[in-house]
Amino acid sequence: xxxxxxxxLTKSYGSSRGIIDVSFNVEQGEVFGFIGPNGAxxxxxxxxxxxxxxxxxxxxxxxxxSCTEDPEVRREVGYLPSEVFYYDNMRxxxxxxxxxxxxxxxxxxxxxxxAGIMDxxxxxxxxxxxxxxxxxxGIVQGLLHEPKLIILDEPTSGLDPLxxxxxxxxxxxxxxxxxxxxxxxHILSEVQRLCSRVxxxxxxxxxxxxxxxxxxxxxxxxxxxxxxxxxDKDLFSLEGVGKLEIKGRIADFIYRGNINNLMKIxxxxxxxxxxxxxxxxxxxxMHYYSNExx
Amino acid sequence: xxxxxxxxxxxxxxTIIWALSMxxxxxxxxxxxxxxxxxxxxxxxxxxxxxPSIRALLSISLDNITSILGFYSMIFSFITLCxxxxxxxxxxxxxxxxxxxxxxxFLLVKPVSRSKIVSAKVLAAFTMLLFTDALYYVxxxxxxxxxxxxxxxxxxxxxxxxxxxxxxxxxxxxGLLVSVFFNKLKTVLPVSLGVVFGFYILGALLVTGENxxxxxxxxxxxxxxxxxLKNGSFDGVYLVISALxxxxxxxxxxxxxxxxxxxxxx
Numbered sequence: 285x286x287x288x289x290x291x292x293l294t295k296s297y298g299s300s301r302g303i304i305d306v307s308f309n310v311e312q313g314e315v316f317g318f319i320g321p322n323g324a325x326x327x328x329x330x331x332x333x334x335x336x337x338x339x340x341x342x343x344x345x346x347x348x349x350s351c352t353e354d355p356e357v358r359r360e361v362g363y364l365p366s367e368v369f370y371y372d373n374m375r376x377x378x379x380x381x382x383x384x385x386x387x388x389x390x391x392x393x394x395x396x397x398x399a400g401i402m403d404x405x406x407x408x409x410x411x412x413x414x415x416x417x418x419x420x421x422g423i424v425q426g427l428l429h430e431p432k433l434i435i436l437d438e439p440t441s442g443l444d445p446l447x448x449x450x451x452x453x454x455x456x457x458x459x460x461x462x463x464x465x466x467x468x469x470h471i472l473s474e475v476q477r478l479c480s481r482v483x484x485x486x487x488x489x490x491x492x493x494x495x496x497x498x499x500x501x502x503x504x505x506x507x508x509x510x511x512x513x514x515x516d517k518d519l520f521s522l523e524g525v526g527k528l529e530i531k532g533r534i535a536d537f538i539y540r541g542n543i544n545n546l547m548k549i550x551x552x553x554x555x556x557x558x559x560x561x562x563x564x565x566x567x568x569x570m571h572y573y574s575n576e577x578x
Numbered sequence: 579x580x581x582x583x584x585x586x587x588x589x590x591x592x593t594i595i596w597a598l599s600m601x602x603x604x605x606x607x608x609x610x611x612x613x614x615x616x617x618x619x620x621x622x623x624x625x626x627x628x629x630p631s632i633r634a635l636l637s638i639s640l641d642n643i644t645s646i647l648g649f650y651s652m653i654f655s656f657i658t659l660c661x662x663x664x665x666x667x668x669x670x671x672x673x674x675x676x677x678x679x680x681x682x683x684f685l686l687v688k689p690v691s692r693s694k695i696v697s698a699k700v701l702a703a704f705t706m707l708l709f710t711d712a713l714y715y716v717x718x719x720x721x722x723x724x725x726x727x728x729x730x731x732x733x734x735x736x737x738x739x740x741x742x743x744x745x746x747x748x749x750x751x752x753g754l755l756v757s758v759f760f761n762k763l764k765t766v767l768p769v770s771l772g773v774v775f776g777f778y779i780l781g782a783l784l785v786t787g788e789n790x791x792x793x794x795x796x797x798x799x800x801x802x803x804x805x806x807l808k809n810g811s812f813d814g815v816y817l818v819i820s821a822l823x824x825x826x827x828x829x830x831x832x833x834x835x836x837x838x839x840x841x842x843x844x
Contacts, residue, residue, distance in 0.1 A: 327842055331841075336682070336686055336839070336840045336841075337840065338837065338839055355688075355692075356689050357689070358689040359689040361687070363683070363687045365683045365842075369679060369680035369681055382584060383688075386688040386689060386690060387689070425684070
């Protein structure tokens with residue numbers, strides 16, 4: 285069964301559009317990325333999925349059930365919202381225990397484990413914590429019941445780089461243990477690192493859903509080289525070369541095609557330096573955002 | 579239930595403050611009683627000077643004003659006013675707390691239905707109102723016995739005090755209903771004060787006339803103390819009306835809250 289099934293999901297807020305006819309599935313065991321600019325509808329999709337808001341039409345299901353009809357299904361869901369707020373005057377440990385009390389299993393060991401990994405002081409009052417530390421409470425709170433589906437909404441904002449690393453290792457571990465992850469983020473490098481499939485949402489509609497590997501395969505390579513001598517302007521007039529810029533000894537271009545043809549040209553040229561890179565997700569993303577007509 | 583216990587803890591401090599305040603208010607009034615009882619005739623003459631409508635307003639019955647129960651009827655409406663503010667506050671704040679403190683994304687994502695959440699919170703508010711009333715009742719009972727000039731009926735005293743609970747339940751339900759209509763409730767107290775005082779004054783204005791129908795709009799006048807003291811019972815019609823209001827408001831609150839969209843915090 286698919287862990288998440290979203291079918292023709294539409295939500296409008298009066299006359300403003302929220303999301304329109306969004307459909308996709310998240311399979312058991314995968315790490316699924318969900319990207320879009322501000323206001324695209326990521327939060328709306330997640331909130332509808334969780335049962336916080338009701339769809340105008342369509343359906344969103346977790347493990348085959350709707351959260352609003354079967355709230356029990358949330359037992360297997362861990363949600364890390366982008367902004368965390370908790371009740372005043374509670375200690376971290378009290379909040380975590382309160383959270384655990386909803387799941388009908390003993391989470392004490394897991395709470396201690398997670399607090400240790402994230403370096404979280406359980407005895408402190410939540411009000412006294414910095415933003416980053418409150419975020420850590422959110423992370424522990426979302427994972428302490430060992431959920432089979434983890435929904436992350438901008439999870440690492442506010443964490444220092446070391447903690448971000450630890451957090452990702454945590455998620456990777458959970459995934460290895462069998463948890464599926466739904467990851468909404470602006471930080472494309474993170475999505476790139478963790479996710480096996482990615483969906484792009486723009487202006488309320490899903491415009492692209494692809495495997496990470498295909499996204500990068502179907503794309504071009506970026507090449508920047510420095511030759512020992514001035515470069516002939518015809519040297520790279522080869523099919524598949526685009527955005528060619530030659531300035532004296534430096535050539536800058538993108539290439540899509542049989543890499544061997546390009547290698548032959550490199551072999552014939554005295555090079556001082558060369559860099560061949562994959563475009564990162566950000567560049568692919570920007571390509572879809574600026575070019576794609578919805 | 580965990581939500582219930584959590585809410586009890588949240589309401590505990592305010593409950594104690596309300597119970598103590600109401601007790602203190604009663605203490606002040608009770609401390610005046612011995613003086614009045616001594617100069618009973620003078621006091622009656624003084625009150626006789628006020629117009630009948632003002633006396634009706636304050637539930638003063640010249641026959642028994644100098645007896646402990648009659649005196650208590652006069653002051654009890656002020657205690658009830660306090661209790662009503664407390665109840666309306668609780669009604670308005672239990673559900674809206676999740677929006678005001680922005681913890682909705684925590685609680686409403688838990689594997690528990692929204693109706694269970696409403697039940698736990700309403701039950702907790704009810705428990706704390708009962709607790710307040712019980713604390714208050716015990717203190718009032720002690721004080722009344724300390725200052726009484728002659729024996730009085732414990733049953734009647736209890737019945738008078740029960741009206742506090744009835745009116746609190748009405749305002750708890752009304753507060754609950756008002757809170758689910760708003761998506762962003764910033765401050766609870768001003769609305770509570772406004773509504774409760776509004777009804778109190780409305781009651782004062784309407785009931786001085788002969789218009790019976792007007793009484794339906796004045797919850798504070800649903801339970802007439804003199805009627806209770808004379809008849810040893812509550813007015814059945816108003817018990818039913820109270821129950822209907824409470825049932826309707828609470829049911830509507832459940833229905834609205836379960837179907838609401840809970841938006842992200844801003």
